[in-house]
Amino acid sequence: MQTCCQFFCSSNSISERALINALAAAGISALSSDRGEQKPIILFFDKFDDGLCERVQELSDSGTERVFAIASSEVALTNADTWTLLHAGASEVFVWNHSADPAAEIACRIERWAAVDELLESPVVQTTLVGQSPVWKKMLRRIVELAHFTNTTILILGESGTGKELVARLIHTLDSRIKKSEFVVLDCATIVPELSGSEFFGHERGAFTSAVHSRDGAFSLADKGTLFLDEIGELPLPLQAQLLRAIQERTYKRVGGNTWYSADFRLVCATNRDLFEGVKLGEFRHDLYYRIATWIVRLPPLRDRRSDILPLARHFLRQLRPEAEPLDFDHSVREYLITREYPGNVRELWQVIARIVDRHVGPGSITVGDIPEDDRPVNGESGTWLDESFEQAIRQALSSGAKLKEIGRATEETAVRIAVDDEQGNLQRAAARLGVTDRALQMRRASARRSSL
Numbered sequence: 001m002q003t004c005c006q007f008f009c010s011s012n013s014i015s016e017r018a019l020i021n022a023l024a025a026a027g028i029s030a031l032s033s034d035r036g037e038q039k040p041i042i043l044f045f046d047k048f049d050d051g052l053c054e055r056v057q058e059l060s061d062s063g064t065e066r067v068f069a070i071a072s073s074e075v076a077l078t079n080a081d082t083w084t085l086l087h088a089g090a091s092e093v094f095v096w097n098h099s100a101d102p103a104a105e106i107a108c109r110i111e112r113w114a115a116v117d118e119l120l121e122s123p124v125v126q127t128t129l130v131g132q133s134p135v136w137k138k139m140l141r142r143i144v145e146l147a148h149f150t151n152t153t154i155l156i157l158g159e160s161g162t163g164k165e166l167v168a169r170l171i172h173t174l175d176s177r178i179k180k181s182e183f184v185v186l187d188c189a190t191i192v193p194e195l196s197g198s199e200f201f202g203h204e205r206g207a208f209t210s211a212v213h214s215r216d217g218a219f220s221l222a223d224k225g226t227l228f229l230d231e232i233g234e235l236p237l238p239l240q241a242q243l244l245r246a247i248q249e250r251t252y253k254r255v256g257g258n259t260w261y262s263a264d265f266r267l268v269c270a271t272n273r274d275l276f277e278g279v280k281l282g283e284f285r286h287d288l289y290y291r292i293a294t295w296i297v298r299l300p301p302l303r304d305r306r307s308d309i310l311p312l313a314r315h316f317l318r319q320l321r322p323e324a325e326p327l328d329f330d331h332s333v334r335e336y337l338i339t340r341e342y343p344g345n346v347r348e349l350w351q352v353i354a355r356i357v358d359r360h361v362g363p364g365s366i367t368v369g370d371i372p373e374d375d376r377p378v379n380g381e382s383g384t385w386l387d388e389s390f391e392q393a394i395r396q397a398l399s400s401g402a403k404l405k406e407i408g409r410a411t412e413e414t415a416v417r418i419a420v421d422d423e424q425g426n427l428q429r430a431a432a433r434l435g436v437t438d439r440a441l442q443m444r445r446a447s448a449r450r451s452s453l
């Protein structure tokens with residue numbers, strides 16, 4: 001498979017041509033100039049220094065998601081440097097001669113990343129889980145990779161309404177096991193303790209008074225499929241003990257039976273609780289925790305991905321009016337949706353849109369009059385952006401040594417980025433929101449790009 005990357009060499013010990021030839025032999029065509037494309041980038045260096053780190057940071061901040069930092073020799077890279085580069089945003093850091101064929105190693109990684117990105121952009125992902133914000137995409141990329149290339153156990157953490165169940169279903173959909181079977185959901189918050197054994201393990205006929213027939217439980221139903229234990233943080237301690245063996249060994253006995261059965265399932269659990277805190281408080285068994293938390297994925301709350309609000313709102317609008325002509329929100333409604341608080345996260349946004357749709361009539365855009373009275377901001381609620389969190393951010397900037405010019409520039413750049421993201425790249429609309437001309441916005445963006453290079 002022919003793959004492509006950008007390539008920057010600041011090494012004197014290996015010639016750029018020799019590296020490009022080695023990469024080409026492994027099927028990677030390396031472009032040595034910056035074409036502004038979102039290709040993986042290889043930074044080849046002789047010496048770790050602050051400049052290298054800043055370069056990695058800039059690339060990663062500007063949206064380049066795959067950066068290789070490759071040292072020409074072991075002396076160029078200490079362990080501490082490796083971690084510093086990873087924290088700055090590098091996806092991979094290694095020494096060129098760490099293996100017999102380093103170019104092939106790079107090719108393997110690029111190939112995997114390309115496969116993950118292809119899945120990420122596929123209709124099955126894009127039409128179920130809406131969101132393009134960097135924090136969301138980063139999380140989703142991890143999910144997609146785990147779902148498709150492994151059958152590992154995954155614990156999904158996140159506030160209520162952040163999409164945990166949807167993500168669990170996506171994991172099942174993308175699971176590449178041959179002969180994959182069902183997605184089985186068990187809500188641990190609603191299990192009646194007396195019937196819990198039967199719910200999980202099934203029962204034999206006559207196992208208890210109402211057991212007139214034998215019955216399969218969740219472990220059996222999920223055989224060759226996925227078992228999703230929702231709200232696992234609500235599971236009472238005695239039940240946690242009962243589940244240990246079945247989860248560890250994938251074997252269980254039905255209630256009232258003596259035969260051991262085995263079930264081959266992928267386990268996905270979700271909770272909005274801080275499970276690790278629960279372990280410390282003795283509310284959640286630590287041995288169970290370590291069995292379900294092979295991989296932990298944290299879903300961001302909606303307030304941390306505000307640029308996804310409008311795309312989500314438009315997605316719900318289409319879902320709620322499948323037959324109708326496409327509609328959009330007018331400027332004030334867009335502003336309202338973006339700035340409103342959503343303690344119930346995406347579910348709350350869905351409900352707001354559902355209420356707006358209930359009220360809307362006519363073919364024109366959705367306007368503020370469509371927002372139900374109870375959802376409208378009370379007087380004085382808008383314009384509260386100069387609040388404590390704003391002060392806190394400025395305080396942090398000052399205490400980390402940032403000067404007024406730098407703070408001003410960062411604030412402007414952030415406002416521009418948010419407006420452009422919120423308006424999905426429509427520069428005219430972003431300029432109108434920012435109160436500048438299109439041309440002024442374009443110039444600002446160009447100068448921000450230049451200063452980040």
Ligand SMILES: Nc1ncnc2c1ncn2[C@@H]1O[C@H](COP(=O)(O)OP(=O)(O)OP(=O)(O)O)[C@@H](O)[C@H]1O
Nearest residue numbers: 128129130159160161162163164165166272346347
């Ligand atoms: N990224 C998303 N794209 C589209 N719809 C979403 C997204 N995230 C959540 N939703 C929708 O929001 C609602 C809540 O999602 P879901 O039930 O998966 O959340 P949850 O985290 O499991 O909630 P809870 O903890 O309360 O069970 C659903 O209607 C779901 O379809």
